[in-house]
Structure formats: structure tokens, C-alpha cells
Amino acid sequence: xxxxxxxxxxxxxxxxxxxxxxxxxxxxxxxxxxxxxxxxxxxxxxxxxxxxxxxxxxxxxxxxxxxxxxxxxxxxxxxxxxxxxxxxxxxxxxxxxxxxxxxxxxxxxxxxxxxxxxxxxxxxxxxxxxxxxxxxxxxxxxxxxxxxxxxxxxxxxxxxxxxxxxxxxxxxxxxxxxxxxxxxxxxxxxxxxxxxxxxxxxxxxxxxxxxxxxxxxxxxxxxxxxxxxxxxxxxxxxxxxxxxxxxxxxxxxxxxxxxxxxxxxxxxxxxxxxxxxxxxxxxxxxxxxxxxxxxxxxxxxxxxxxxxxxxxxxxxxxxxxxxxxxxxxxxxxxxxx
Numbered sequence: 001x002x003x004x005x006x007x008x009x010x011x012x013x014x015x016x017x018x019x020x021x022x023x024x025x026x027x028x029x030x031x032x033x034x035x036x037x038x039x040x041x042x043x044x045x046x047x048x049x050x051x052x053x054x055x056x057x058x059x060x061x062x063x064x065x066x067x068x069x070x071x072x073x074x075x076x077x078x079x080x081x082x083x084x085x086x087x088x089x090x091x092x093x094x095x096x097x098x099x100x101x102x103x104x105x106x107x108x109x110x111x112x113x114x115x116x117x118x119x120x121x122x123x124x125x126x127x128x129x130x131x132x133x134x135x136x137x138x139x140x141x142x143x144x145x146x147x148x149x150x151x152x153x154x155x156x157x158x159x160x161x162x163x164x165x166x167x168x169x170x171x172x173x174x175x176x177x178x179x180x181x182x183x184x185x186x187x188x189x190x191x192x193x194x195x196x197x198x199x200x201x202x203x204x205x206x207x208x209x210x211x212x213x214x215x216x217x218x219x220x221x222x223x224x225x226x227x228x229x230x231x232x233x234x235x236x237x238x239x240x241x242x243x244x245x246x247x248x249x250x251x252x253x254x255x256x257x258x259x260x261x262x263x264x265x266x267x268x269x270x271x272x273x274x275x276x277x278x279x280x281x282x283x284x285x286x287x288x289x290x291x292x293x294x295x296x297x298x299x300x301x302x303x304x305x306x307x308x309x310x311x312x313x314x315x316x317x318x319x320x321x322x323x324x325x326x327x328x329x330x331x332x333x334x335x336x337x
Contacts, residue, residue: 035145040085041244043236044197046174048089049244050082054210054298055146056105058082059192059201059238064172066095070192070201070238072109072157074139077149079109096169098178099159100203100240101186102127103216104139105146110157119167120159121180123188131323132156138324142302182225183218184262185240187321189225193232200232200251204240208254211241211299212261215306216321219266219314226259241299264290269311283308283336305337 036053043049048060059070060082067086073079086094094113099120100106110118120128136156140147161167167178177193185204192201204213205225214222230252237245237254245251268289272282286308287295294300309332310321322328 038081038085039243040088041246042089043238043244043246044194044199046197047194047199047201047236047238048085049238050085051238051242051244054241057238057240057242057244060086061171061174061176061192061194062086062090062092063095063174063176066092066171068096068098068169068171068176068192069094069113069115070098071100071106071203071240072097072113074105074143074146075109075149076112076152076154077109078146079112082109083112095171098190098192098201099124099157100191100201100205101189102132102135103186103204104132104136105143106203107157108136108153111154117161118157118159119161119163119169119178119190121188121190122162122164123180123183124186124190125159125162125188127186127188128156128158134323134325137326138329141326141329181228182221184222184225185214186216187218191229193234198233198235200229200234200237202229202237202239205229206237206239206254206258208239208242208245208257210239210297211294211301211303212258213299213303213306214262214265215303215310215324217262217307217310217314218319218321219262219269219311222262223259226255226262230255261290261294265307265311266315269308269315273312273315279309279312280336282312286311305333308336 036055039051041049046061046063050058050060058073061068067090073082095116097110097113097115097118102124140150165180169176175195177195179191179193181191189203189205191203234251235248237251239254245254265286268286269282272285287304313322
């Protein structure tokens with residue numbers, strides 16, 4: 001199901017807003033225009049990972065009677081890169097698309113797959129209703145390279161099948177579990193779990209060797225959600241960004257990588273908020289704490305202003321993340337980046 005909000009209209013408005021802003025340090029990922037290497041790797045009998053050097057990943061499951069895609073890429077044009085890889089390994093139809101959460105860069109390529117069902121948690125559906133249009137405009141302005149072919153986006157992506165906490169899909173004899181195990185990257189994150197093969201598709205709940213975006217996060221609860229992922233004891237894991245993890249030890253390391261960042265970020269924000277420091281000061285202090293361990297990874301520079309802004313809000317009692325808009329993006333970036 002697609003909303004009548006047209007991609008081309010939002011693309012024009014978002015890019016005009018950023019173009020009219022005053023000169024400043026390159027905003028978000030606007031200066032990141034270098035193409036990334038695509039890797040399509042088989043992780044188990046049924047699972048594949050489409051990864052792109054720190055850009056958003058896509059998961060693929062090939063069942064007995066069809067294919068499931070987890071996160072779609074940002075545009076129908078970019079989704080075709082995934083479809084080309086799928087067609088190298090199977091001619092089966094794409095029956096399911098799973099939205100791990102609502103962010104535009106993850107979901108707006110959905111129409112390319114012509115899936116029978118688009119699946120998301122009920123909490124993600126609520127977030128699309130609340131902020132999907134604003135998020136679309138915001139992210140198109142932040143990520144010009146990731147929105148190649150943006151004018152081909154037919155509108156917001158709406159789920160056709162929603163679940164509360166758990167949904168089991170039988171793809172022939174292959175059991176696929178889709179779970180909302182708690183808030184973290186957003187309030188509605190879904191994971192996809194293959195219990196027999198012990199492969200986990202985490203969405204942005206787990207990142208590895210990449211910057212971690214927390215601009216819409218629930219930071220206090222996120223580490224507990226990651227503990228639940230660790231308890232699954234995955235043998236392989238497709239994170240939201242970064243390389244696919246192919247051993248239990250690598251899976252544990254990736255979960256720890258994300259957990260340590262989230263805890264460090266939120267601790268720094270809480271200290272600053274408790275002593276009445278302004279956001280700019282908290283941002284600089286947080287950078288001093290996290291840069292040595294995380295500063296070399298892709299998209300870190302993009303993420304940190306948004307991350308610290310959200311952490312500072314939550315530390316001051318703003319439990320429900322504020323909506324990012326193209327206008328708010330620029331105002332925040334000018335104030336602290």
C-alpha cells in the first residue's frame with residue numbers, strides 16, 4: 001500500500017531547503033558521494049546479506065515457495081540492485097517485504113519488489129502515520145547518494161500486515177519469526193529470526209564498524225533490547241550497517257559494539273544535562289569520549305549531531321523522540337556541528 005505523498009514533490013522541497021541554508025560544514029552526508037562496493041553473501045542454506053560498506057544493508061531469505069526481503073533500500077531504482085542479486089540465486093517470487101522500522105532510507109524502495117505482503121510492527125505503523133512524511137523529506141536532504149532515483153518513489157510505504165510482538169511466517173517448511181523485542185533504534189524495531197539456521201536480521205538495532213544513528217532512539221531501553229538479541233545466540237547476523245557477521249563470536253562482538261556506543265552516548269548526555277550544560281557543550285564532551293573508539297567508521301560524522309541531540313532530549317525527560325524535519329535538521333546542525 002502506497003500513500004499519495006509523491007516522491008518527486010518531497011525531493012524538490014527537501015533539496016531546496018538545504019540549498020537555501022547558509023554555508024556551513026558539509027551537512028550530514030551531502031558530501032559523501034563516492035559509490036560503495038556491494039557484497040552479496042550467503043550466510044546459511046536460506047539466508048543472504050546485501051551489504052554496502054557502511055550504507056544500509058538488506059537481508060534476503062529464500063524459502064521453499066518464495067523470497068522475503070528485510071529492508072528495501074531507499075528507492076525503487078536502488079532496490080533493483082538487490083533484485084539483480086536475488087535473481088542470480090533464485091527465480092522464486094518475492095512474497096514478503098519486512099520493514100525493520102520506518103526510516104525512509106530503509107523502506108521507500110519497497111514498490112520495486114511487488115511483494116504480496118509488506119510486514120511491520122504495529123508500533124512502526126503508528127510512527128509512519130505520525131512522522132513518515134517529515135522523515136521522508138528529512139532523509140532525502142541528508143543522503144543524496146542513497147536516494148538515487150528519488151523521483152521514482154511513488155510515496156510512503158505502508159505495511160499491509162502488522163503484528164504486535166511476534167509473527168511466524170512459514171515459507172514452505174522454513175520457519176521465519178518476525179519479532180518486536182523492545183524499543184531501541186526506534187520505538188517499533190522488528191527483527192527477523194531463522195530459529196533452525198540461527199541467523200538474525202537485526203535492522204538498525206545492531207550496527208558494526210559503522211556509525212550508529214540514534215536520532216529517533218530510546219536510549220535507556222536499547223541496551224536491554226540488545227541483551228534479548230544476544231540471548232538468541234545467533235550463528236550469523238545481518239546488521240543494519242556494516243559487514244555481515246558469520247560466526248557466533250562476531251555476532252557477540254557486533255552486539256557489544258552497539259551496546260557500548262549507546263551506553264557511552266547516553267551517559268555523556270546525562271552528565272551534561274544533570275549539570276545544566278548547553279547542547280553544544282554536551283556535544284563536544286561526547287565527541288571527546290566517543291571519537292577515539294568510533295570516529296573512524298563510516299557515517300559517524302553524519303550521525304553524531306543527531307545522536308547527541310536525541311540523547312540530550314532523553315536525558316532531560318523527553319521520552320518520545322521529537323520529529324525531525326528538513327528545517328529542524330539544518331537548525332540543529334548549525335547550532336552544534
